[in-house]
Amino acid sequence: MSEYKELEHKELLNSMSDKLSFTPRILEIVGDIDSKFLKKYNLCNHKLLSDGALPAKTKILMALAVVASKQCERCTVVQMQSAINNGATKEEIMEAMDVIFITSGAPAVAACRDALKQLK
Structure with missing residues (x-):
């Protein structure tokens, strides 16, 4: 994983962790395998964890x-x-x-x- 992608990966996990107050282990695993999936998951997660x-x-x-x-x-x-x-x-x-x-x-x-x- 390139340094940029690794940093982006960690930022996404930190963002999700801040909203959830913990990091589900599956997100770390999936992010390591496919950072694009993590981005998609984050979009859904943002929708769920945001007031509307x-x-x-x-x-x-x-x-x-x-x-x-x-x-x-x-x-x-x-x-x-x-x-x-x-x-x-x-x-x-x-x-x-x-x-x-x-x-x-x-x-x-x-x-x-x-x-x-x-x-x-």
Whole structure:
């Protein structure tokens, strides 16, 4: 990787980390493999983590529901951390859990098992 691309790669990761308050390891790996993918991901990430017609916190809670419905345990941990870091309260997250259960059932809630440990 050229010095310029490596610097750009690190700046993108730092930017995303600042918004999430942590760096998901998968982003480091994917960025090392394909920096173009990291740029695309950053565009989507910016849309999710920016206030618009919906506040970022609401969009993140929606994302939490979607990844839980897909039963991606690691994804739920990442979205839960992001929700907390973007000001979601325990009560808001638990209400989102109600929606997840109603719309996707117990397997989706089970996918949140490790993520929910962060609320203790």
